[in-house]
Amino acid sequence: MRIATYASHSALQILKGAKDEGFETIAFGKARAKPLYTRYFPVADYFIGGTYPEKELLELEAVVIPTGSFVAHLGVELVGDMKVPYYGNKEVLKWESDRSLERKWLEKAKLRLPRVYDDPDEIDGPVIVKPFGAKGGKGYFLAKSPRDFWEKAERLGVRDKEDLKNIQIQEYVLGVPVYPHYFYSKLNRELELMSIDRRYESNADAIGRIPAKEQLDLELNTNYTVIGNIPLVLRESLLMDIIEAGERTVKAAEELMGGLWGPFCLEGVYTEDLEFVVFEISARIVAGTNPFVHGSPYSWLRYDKPVSTGRRIAMELRQALEEDRLGEVLT
Incomplete structure (x- = not known):
């Protein structure tokens, strides 16, 4: 078995984590990206050109780890039909990509949502x-x-x-953006808080450097294209809010779609009243985990070695392989 992912988004972290756990690795995607994964950051043992080279991935006995880029490029329907083993529950993608279904899910989890x-x-x-x-x-x-x-x-x-x-x-709820990254182990039936970030967005963050009067004179339009991610450590007294929100999200997923396992992220803000308001869920690894290739304060509290979200995925696959339980975590 080899671990494969699309060459973008959080692939460096996923492939590095897989190699740390002793797996051979595969990156696939645009040919221009090949040097990034094989030379500048040598985390891929194989690089295959193409958005989804199914035949080659099957021949290499690959397991695909989904990312936001992979889902965006292929689309939910194609991902649902792919023959290469996929880590996670594909049914979740339908609920994540349809905002009305997503809201039904988060309401069932009893999260505070915007109108x-x-x-x-x-x-x-x-x-x-x-x-x-x-x-x-x-x-x-x-x-x-x-x-x-x-x-x-x-x-x-x-x-x-x-x-x-x-x-x-x-x-629009006024508050501080907070993006907690979770990992739910289906094998151990345990939720882990891996890390937390906030996003650096263009041009929303850039506009703040321009005086208010000049903003009005320039008639600038705000946009929220994500450029990068900034690590965040939350007040310790707020951590149980975050953890309980994750637990309820997993429980609701089990009732609605047969479960959510692996990495996911609740995207929201903390208001001045210290209320966590969730505006959406990313039901896969998010790029906000990338600052934590060597682990985060939260993963260090749990493990005595560097554990990124990418490595945590590989650890789960290693356990499933050793316990002959791959069928439980692959679809």
Whole structure:
């Protein structure tokens, strides 16, 4: 068995973690990326050109680790039909990629969620507008009124109410962005808090460097394309909020779709009242785990060795292999 992933997003971390656990590794994707994974950072034993070279991956007895880039490039339907063994529950992708199903899931987990507006003409305060799918914040925008919404929505191809099915309009909750990264072990039936980050977004973070008067004069539009990630250590008194939210999310997934295992992330903000408000879930490894290739304060508290989320995946696969339980974690 070899561990494979798409050459983008969090592949360096996944492949490094796999090698640390003694697996041979495969990166696949755009040919231009090959030197990154084989020469500059030699974490891939094999590199295969192509978005999804199924025949070669089957011949190499690969197990694919999904990332946001992989799902975005292939699409949920193709991932569902792929023949190469896949780490995780594919059914989860349908719930993650459809914001109405995603909300049903998070509501069942009894998480505090922002209000969602079905009709933009009902907007009565600040909202954030998001297209469906994993796009790394691309295309998000803020609006404060129905008129403001319709003026800005055209950038997403939304020209009338028939186009609203491709977006979600959420209440904009003022708070500090907090992205906890979890790992749920299906083999051990245990949730682990791996690390926490916040995102560095363009041009939302860049605008803050421009005086307010000049922002108004320049008529700048805010965007939230993710450029990188910043490590975050949360107040210790808030950690149980985060852990209990993760536990309830896993329990709801077991009831709705047959389970969520492996890495996932609840994306939200902490308000000034110290309330954790969740606006979405990423049901796979997120790029926010990348600052923690050598582990985080939380993984160090649990393990006596460097454990990234990528390595934790490989540890789970190693355990499944040794206990002859691969069928429980692969789909």
